[in-house]
Amino acid sequence: MILLINLFKKYRALFLALAVVVILFLLTWMNFQYVKDNPGGYDFYTNWHATRKYFFEGINPYSEQNRLDVQNLVYGRAALTGEDQFRFSIPLYGVLLYSPFALISNFIMARAIWMSFLEIALFVILFLSIKLTWWKINRSLLIPLIIFSFLGLHGIITLLNGGLIIPITLIALALLYAIQNKQDEAAGLLLALMTIFPIPVGLFGVLILIRLVVNRRFKAIWWMLGCLGLLIGFSIALIPEWILQFLVNLINAFKELNPGSPGSVLVSRWGAVGNRFSIIISVIVGLLLLFEWWQAAKAGDQRFLWAALLTLALGTWSGIKVSPLDYVLLYPGLIMGFALLYERWKNRSTGTILLTLALLFLSNWAIYLLTMSADFKPGISSYLFFPLPFTVIGLLYWSKWWVKKSNSVELESTMIELKRP
Numbered sequence: 001m002i003l004l005i006n007l008f009k010k011y012r013a014l015f016l017a018l019a020v021v022v023i024l025f026l027l028t029w030m031n032f033q034y035v036k037d038n039p040g041g042y043d044f045y046t047n048w049h050a051t052r053k054y055f056f057e058g059i060n061p062y063s064e065q066n067r068l069d070v071q072n073l074v075y076g077r078a079a080l081t082g083e084d085q086f087r088f089s090i091p092l093y094g095v096l097l098y099s100p101f102a103l104i105s106n107f108i109m110a111r112a113i114w115m116s117f118l119e120i121a122l123f124v125i126l127f128l129s130i131k132l133t134w135w136k137i138n139r140s141l142l143i144p145l146i147i148f149s150f151l152g153l154h155g156i157i158t159l160l161n162g163g164l165i166i167p168i169t170l171i172a173l174a175l176l177y178a179i180q181n182k183q184d185e186a187a188g189l190l191l192a193l194m195t196i197f198p199i200p201v202g203l204f205g206v207l208i209l210i211r212l213v214v215n216r217r218f219k220a221i222w223w224m225l226g227c228l229g230l231l232i233g234f235s236i237a238l239i240p241e242w243i244l245q246f247l248v249n250l251i252n253a254f255k256e257l258n259p260g261s262p263g264s265v266l267v268s269r270w271g272a273v274g275n276r277f278s279i280i281i282s283v284i285v286g287l288l289l290l291f292e293w294w295q296a297a298k299a300g301d302q303r304f305l306w307a308a309l310l311t312l313a314l315g316t317w318s319g320i321k322v323s324p325l326d327y328v329l330l331y332p333g334l335i336m337g338f339a340l341l342y343e344r345w346k347n348r349s350t351g352t353i354l355l356t357l358a359l360l361f362l363s364n365w366a367i368y369l370l371t372m373s374a375d376f377k378p379g380i381s382s383y384l385f386f387p388l389p390f391t392v393i394g395l396l397y398w399s400k401w402w403v404k405k406s407n408s409v410e411l412e413s414t415m416i417e418l419k420r421p
Helices: 002-010 012-035 042-057 064-075 092-102 107-132 139-151 153-161 165-180 184-196 202-214 218-238 242-256 262-296 301-315 324-370 387-405
Strands: none
Touching (some): 012 107, 042 064, 042 092, 042 153, 092 107, 092 184, 092 218, 107 139, 107 153, 107 165, 107 324, 153 165, 165 202, 184 202, 184 218, 202 262, 218 242, 301 324
């Protein structure tokens, strides 16, 4: 036994690397067993197929031919009006993300490996969110949080569809971590990479830029511009007219997302009256964001983190179309809300957090399953716009009130110890 312990200490790095390889192999094998019998992953297929066609056949990813290829695979025909058109709607430099997977000719295997990548990224999102919020979470809450994140509607549907929202959420969190730790070069690079999927994180990106400018951290901005310039220049060298083609596809994909926001639901149901309410909601959200940004621009790290995660949540109600199936983006805000709740109530908050997770888990799945069509084809119900965003916004605003009003807040980043005389 002592010999084994000594061997492990001596070759610990080797043993850990071997363990990681074994875990990745088993994870990918399980994913492969699932995907070979369960079609899907069309969000991933759209970008994977476009990347392969461009690399190996020189077909423009934004072309009509590429789009029809995906539609024929999914529908067995060209898509009808109102159906998903499966457009390649990311910047051309986004193919860099998909290029390792595009080298795999078998879609089932590529999808299984992509799912493994997403699962690992989602796991990192959870623990990076906990680290950023300084939450000393106990096991009785960590395990349910992991179950909710992976098996809850927003997590599992994203994993099965193979969308980009998980990598983009991870990039956004890594960006916050880099800013918090004064790593301006990394922050600039991450800001540039975040433009691969710009719409869901657009407002968040604006706040980040405001923070950098107000605090005179211009190195991060120069790094962002430099990296973005290289990415755009590289893409122009490949396809000179790609920017216009990308914008056309992006705008069309944005228009086709229906419903895309609570406001669009009001418009579709109440017409002109709904349009007025939609404008009112957007104006209110816009004013709230401006007010919070103004307060957070020069605030401490914890206050800025709060504003950044609130921006992601309010962005879903701002009028910018974000699919409810992309609400993994709100997981960090939910975790911060729980962390602040735990800071105030300690172990007494455990029941409240568990109840909240259970209600979110059951309500989202109930809405999704009960709104399936008669032939069991799931759609995006307008009711999914409310449970998670409402909970995250409510928790964050409740915590803001408590942070401002209470003198008993103890956040690790700003803790002050007072000794009794």
